[in-house]
Amino acid sequence: MREQRIINLLWIVVPTLMAIAMTTHGSRTEVVARGLQPPPVVLASDDRPGSASGFFWETHSTAGERVYQTHDGRSVRIVARPGEILLWCRQIGSAVYSLAGHGPDELGPPCVIDPPFVLRRTPLNGDAARTVSSSLDTASVFVMRSGAVCYADDRGVWRFSPDGGASKLICPLTARNVKLWGAAGETLYWIEEALPGGRDPVGSCRLMALSPNQRRPHTVAWAPDALTDLVVSGHTVAWYHPASRSLEGMLPDGKVTVLARDINLATTPEVVGDHLVYLCERHDDGRELASTSVERGGHVRLARLDRSARMLGVANDGVYLTEEEGNWFAGQKHTGRLLRLPLPPAGGPGLPDYGEKREATMRQDHLASGGFKRAAEWEPSLPSRDSAGIGLP
Numbered sequence: 001m002r003e004q005r006i007i008n009l010l011w012i013v014v015p016t017l018m019a020i021a022m023t024t025h026g027s028r029t030e031v032v033a034r035g036l037q038p039p040p041v042v043l044a045s046d047d048r049p050g051s052a053s054g055f056f057w058e059t060h061s062t063a064g065e066r067v068y069q070t071h072d073g074r075s076v077r078i079v080a081r082p083g084e085i086l087l088w089c090r091q092i093g094s095a096v097y098s099l100a101g102h103g104p105d106e107l108g109p110p111c112v113i114d115p116p117f118v119l120r121r122t123p124l125n126g127d128a129a130r131t132v133s134s135s136l137d138t139a140s141v142f143v144m145r146s147g148a149v150c151y152a153d154d155r156g157v158w159r160f161s162p163d164g165g166a167s168k169l170i171c172p173l174t175a176r177n178v179k180l181w182g183a184a185g186e187t188l189y190w191i192e193e194a195l196p197g198g199r200d201p202v203g204s205c206r207l208m209a210l211s212p213n214q215r216r217p218h219t220v221a222w223a224p225d226a227l228t229d230l231v232v233s234g235h236t237v238a239w240y241h242p243a244s245r246s247l248e249g250m251l252p253d254g255k256v257t258v259l260a261r262d263i264n265l266a267t268t269p270e271v272v273g274d275h276l277v278y279l280c281e282r283h284d285d286g287r288e289l290a291s292t293s294v295e296r297g298g299h300v301r302l303a304r305l306d307r308s309a310r311m312l313g314v315a316n317d318g319v320y321l322t323e324e325e326g327n328w329f330a331g332q333k334h335t336g337r338l339l340r341l342p343l344p345p346a347g348g349p350g351l352p353d354y355g356e357k358r359e360a361t362m363r364q365d366h367l368a369s370g371g372f373k374r375a376a377e378w379e380p381s382l383p384s385r386d387s388a389g390i391g392l393p
Helices: 002-024 375-381
Strands: 030-036 057-061 065-069 075-079 084-092 095-102 114-123 130-136 141-143 149-152 156-161 164-172 176-184 187-194 205-210 218-223 228-233 236-241 246-250 256-260 270-272 275-281 287-293 297-305 310-315 318-325 335-342 356-359
Touching: 030 318, 065 084, 075 095, 075 114, 114 141, 130 149, 149 176, 149 187, 164 205, 176 228, 187 228, 205 236, 218 236, 218 246, 228 270, 256 287, 270 310, 275 310, 297 335
Parallel strands: 256 297
Antiparallel strands: 030 335, 057 065, 065 075, 084 095, 095 114, 114 130, 141 149, 149 156, 156 164, 176 187, 187 205, 205 218, 228 236, 236 246, 246 256, 270 275, 275 287, 287 297, 297 356, 310 318, 318 335
């Protein structure tokens, strides 16, 4: 009986000690709050608050309704109409944009969201929500900082102005699926995947860019397989190549470079000054917070975290994350805790150069077989089109 009690105790104590050791080893994060139920979620935003008090924290979430509130009492409620399901919500400037689709219903297949898709704009000042478009036939929709809306269907990439009006075709596409979007000012970026019937191999991906002064987009990078996690902020353009486990970026001269190798990216990176900050998977079933300098490259570990860790967002005073706490073996109810990686004051030198360097600094073109190619090498393979009359409104 005594031996059985010892074994039962070890089943409780050992996993707890291992979790503590893995979570705290090498960590530069600090615990801001504990016992949060449910684990915290914040509204995605293009704006960076001064601290965690400026985040819109999710207080209620269903398939057709989401409510967010700041610590100072400001709140916003996003509601879909009956029969609709909210696909995403994002704060852009002084409003929250949301996209909703129809279904699934009792007669249709499960987990299938059907058009038409509805894009709405909900002001943060409490005014009534406004329908931006109620007849989109695609869920590939992107809202720029200016309020202009871009979307992609089977004919190409379209854009209409913030005050409405007719959509204009800015880039014809054939047998392409636009998966990810980004923008730097008025320059639009997107990742498109080749579909059957096109000239590129099925499943290959291109990163495209279209500036206001261009009549046709140009290829930034190409890969024979997937490209994911596009990040566009100012002069920083980066993405992830899962097949080579590489974080890639574009240099000012337009060349593609390897920023970090041998990483299993778990979250889309956030831009902090000259650095990309992100979570990646560890081989021991945990996660780690890491950073990569856009200028110097490399991979710097900032903290070891639990496998439940998620990145909430970046404020001026730090990078905020959350992870679960509790012990299934002890029968405790799982809650969340809020973590912060402190950042220097605004105008400081940028992300501190602390952490454990796991990769030597590097900056080189990645032209290995099967990898990325510079735009100039692949531009001739683009289908020729008459681009006359195609431009930004």
